[in-house]
Amino acid sequence: MRRRITLKQIAKELDVSISTVSKAIRGSKEISLDTRQKVQAFAKLYNYKPNNIAISLKNRNTKNIGVIIPEIVHHFFTTVIRGIEQVANSKGYNVIVCLSNESFDKEVINMEMLANGSIDGFIMSVSKETQKKKDFHHLREVVNQGMPLVMFDRVSDEIFCDKVIVDDARGAYQAVEHLIKTGCKKIALVTTVDYVSVGKLRTLGYKNALSENGIAIDEDLIIKIEDIENCDKEIEKLFDQSQFDGVFAVNELFALTAMKIARRRGFEIPDDISFVGFTDGILSKHASPTLTTLAQHGIEMGEIAAKMVIEKIEEEEEEDSFRTEIIRTSLIERDSTKKI
Amino acid sequence: MRRRITLKQIAKELDVSISTVSKAIRGSKEISLDTRQKVQAFAKLYNYKPNNIAISLKNRNTKNIGVIIPEIVHHFFTTVIRGIEQVANSKGYNVIVCLSNESFDKEVINMEMLANGSIDGFIMSVSKETQKKKDFHHLREVVNQGMPLVMFDRVSDEIFCDKVIVDDARGAYQAVEHLIKTGCKKIALVTTVDYVSVGKLRTLGYKNALSENGIAIDEDLIIKIEDIENCDKEIEKLFDQSQFDGVFAVNELFALTAMKIARRRGFEIPDDISFVGFTDGILSKHASPTLTTLAQHGIEMGEIAAKMVIEKIEEEEEEDSFRTEIIRTSLIERDSTKKI
DNA sequence: GAAACAAATGAAAACGTTTTCGTGTTAATA
């Protein structure tokens, strides 16, 4: 690769010292107007741009933020990245994205790769496998090393760092309450297995909403899905076994699949059965009927996470106080639920 | 930030030279077994990891690949990133993602930011604005600088570099031909304005398919949409003005919107009107009826792009030969078209 | 004409590696 011109080369060419060139380019008054102009003209001609790597080494910072997410083909995570990018870029930072693909090992490898000087701070959401194993040593390590870390969405209590989370329990509560208010009496829950922190919290919110509205919790109305790819089979079973007039699903896909099955079985939506989902992605908006859902405000999460991490990166002395920012969900009413 | 331990510190602590430490850690036979073990133990204890930035400066490479895309909340681009990530990671590279948000200026800024030593090569898809302006000086600059560049999907003939593209014209041809084969006589086209290269090519494919099947091109059946957000208004107009029994739309959203409007107007799908879209995203699979569409194989594109760029990065002497890899689309038959 | 000063420039260190090329010590050989 042809290389960009360096200070050294310019210095040699113009027969001055490297320091003079450096100062001249940055317009230092220390250098005479004459040489300043000469150097600047030359630099411009040869399209000189300082080498970021050298500057990083000197300044001991990289102006990079590392982001590790479990999956990129996932609307929620991409919205978060968008938010991160926006803020990061406006403050002169680049974003290095790594995917764990929900694998613990890949998460660890990626973190180590980035932690060795490539970035100034981390923003991450841990993989399912990590949540299942409950092994967070890699996070603890970067924190101990003094590297700023912000966890979002899928977080852990074991790690002391800044966090941005969705108020999952409250969101679920909100959703179920909406179903109750619009007349549902028997509300089913389609959720994930418990080790997925958000699934667990949303299940909690569901139960709270029922209890507080004087509705008994019927475990037969709850299904916990492990294999997302084949969720339809599980949901079919739910329809076989029980009757209900409302469904709360912890993500878009479960909600859509349930709606599809309901319609195939001849139920009218929302008259016979109402549906609410979590996560306001593209599916909800374009489903038929359109799906009432909880917006998670991913962009906002990303923005806040980026602000937090940059704040920590740039703060003078290291403080050991950590914040947890909670993003409220908002209910987007569409056509899968009855109007009040 | 507490910093990681360096060779220098270890050297001082163990009272040997930096070079000895470096060699010992890397297990060089040049160093006695005794010191080797001593140093390695110490390094392990203090969790020594070489600083990537220093190594980058020394080696004059970063093991980073820069990716610039117009938009991340877009299924196709995320699949491409996934493919890039996969290959890049397996070869020891990180991926730095920057978004242009379809803005020319941001694209230029991002490129310059990354070109100053942060990355070893570029993979990119240009913004709409760039395509409209036809200003590719920033691309030309990095190419002239000798930095490997791979363009994908939205490419330009003006730039000499490796490219990975979808065979848009052929794909569109394939789609329209399928409509014809399943009995459609009057086929409408919902496309984008012409400066979007892929829109233009897909339009071409549509026209070719009609011509070659002896069907006259009726310009009234073609609408070119500029404002994607409000595509429904434009599509409504199409339904008002003309009659047709098939629709080919250049993306998922246009196809779904058209289907929605058709159903609202009482048409049966696919009996009265058939629909085919381009891009096999999540929407197509979950639409009702499910949408027949052209898979673009984004992951494969990403993989190929990554391979190409890494090949160029790692090749000994610079060659001036460039390849253009063409990815064939494949038709995914679903329920929005009739069976043959 | 010497002393003091300002202006312009340069040398060198530092950031953290890797690598080449000594150099000094010890052991083996003639």
Place this chain on the structure above:
DNA sequence: TATTAACACGAAAACGTTTTCATTTGTTTC
């Protein structure tokens, strides 16, 4: 005993910056 070879280690340069602290030159002042 003198020569060589093997071994263990260290000094220094290089990557490209920035910055601090000289040093040189010319100018002013007494």
